[in-house]
Amino acid sequence: MSKKPLILGIESSCDETAASLITENEEGFPVVLSNIVSSQVEVHREFGGVVPELAARSHIEKIDWIIKKAIDESGRKIEEIDAVASTAGPGLIVCLSVGLSFGKALALALNKPFIAVNHLEGHALSPKLNSKLNYPYLLLLISGGHSQFLNVQGLGKYKRLGTTIDDALGEAFDKTAKLLGIEFPGGPQIEIFAKKGNPNKYDLPKPIFNKGGCNLSFAGLKTAILRIIKNIKTDQEKFDLAASFQNTIEQILYKKTKIAFTEFEKRNNLKKKIFVIAGGVAANKKIKSMLLNLCNEKNYKSIFPPTEFCGDNAAMIAMVGLEKYKLNQFNDLDHPAKPRWPLDENAPFLKGAGIKL
Structure with a gap:
């Protein structure tokens, strides 16, 4: 039996710190081994919305623990990870930078490929986590x-x-x-x-x-x-x-x-x-x-997608990572955080621009 890829996904684009490990079965369907999401609702509640600096600080405080918990719950060892996929955009740049930097450092330490993931592509592929699509x-x-x-x-x-x-x-x-x-x-x-x-x-x-x-x-x-x-x-x-x-x-x-x-x-x-x-x-x-x-x-x-994969989560990021890993679509460690990163690169630059009403 050939070894199936094991992908670590990391998400920190806004106010959820998340990590997930996924692999696939013999038929090629994804298998979510762990999906840990830590919300920051209590951090931002008194302000009535997300405060970027507080969100970034919360990501820094939690990300190490969240990733360790995802690995522990997966039943796998860190050395078994085949690639690290991190959200690189779009999102709040101070938040993106936390997960992106951690993902790059971990990929470097493990000597494994790094994959920069578009958060929107994660949502786009999220139904693949439980459906043949x-x-x-x-x-x-x-x-x-x-x-x-x-x-x-x-x-x-x-x-x-x-x-x-x-x-x-x-x-x-x-x-x-x-x-x-x-x-x-x-x-x-x-x-x-x-x-x-x-x-x-x-x-x-x-x-x-x-x-x-x-x-x-x-x-x-x-x-x-x-x-x-x-x-x-x-x-x-x-x-x-x-x-x-x-x-x-x-x-x-x-x-x-x-x-x-x-x-x-x-x-x-x-x-x-x-x-x-x-x-x-x-x-x-x-x-x-x-x-x-x-x-x-x-x-x-x-x-x-199942309700747990509707909001921001790392399983959808790992899902994109898995698809890209199989195609050898890797990124350099200098890949930047992109606060704006449209899925359709030819779409108008600004919301409303070029839209004839």
Whole structure:
């Protein structure tokens, strides 16, 4: 039996310090041996958002212990690791630098290859951790910092079909939660509030709903929430506003995803239509249910990563590392941290730039 590669993944792009070891079975499917994630919610709660310097300090304090725990839980020895994969971007540069530097140092000490991973590519491949996933597929990446539709044609081959021209969806959830008085991180709590409210109580704007292809915009929605919240006096009104916000997001994503389906089908000769939804917001049950129904309606196979792989984690980084290891796609130890690193290198430089609305 030939030895299967053992990859260590390290993630520190924002406010999670994470490490994971993965290998694969005889059929070539990935096997997650350990996946340790340490969140910094308590560090940032009093500030209502992530403070980069505090996040970086927390990464420095925890990363050695997190990696040791990942190795211990995997049942393997550090000497057995075949390559080290670290997130190199996009993200907060002071945070990225911690995991990236540690990964490089460990690869050097072990005399093993180093692999610099795009965090977004980790999300894009995260469903491979529990599903057989064939290219091409349409990806909806919805997280705290990113919202985009991507035509995924293979490892490293991405074409952006649409993006947010302002706020990311996860950011819109977090900011709305903050306006509603929900403690950080508030995005996931919106769904809990929404269950108690009337989704039709408030008529909220749907920016670029009827133009801009499958591009997205959420800033105007957030501004409307800010205006309405000033006149809200009861908890029930807050629940109604949360429900109306959630309902509006569902309507926007339903319409824009249908447009993305059309664009995806134009660009590919498809035997099977596959739609992958990844990123932290993919854990939202209402959004997930709506997208599942849409996939049934349009004859798409829908694939979501397991909930534990929706948010930032190192298993998805190790997954990209495993794919690249098998292709001998290694990086030099001087590979820089990249606070901005689009999957589609030909996409417009700035959000909104070059997007005809």
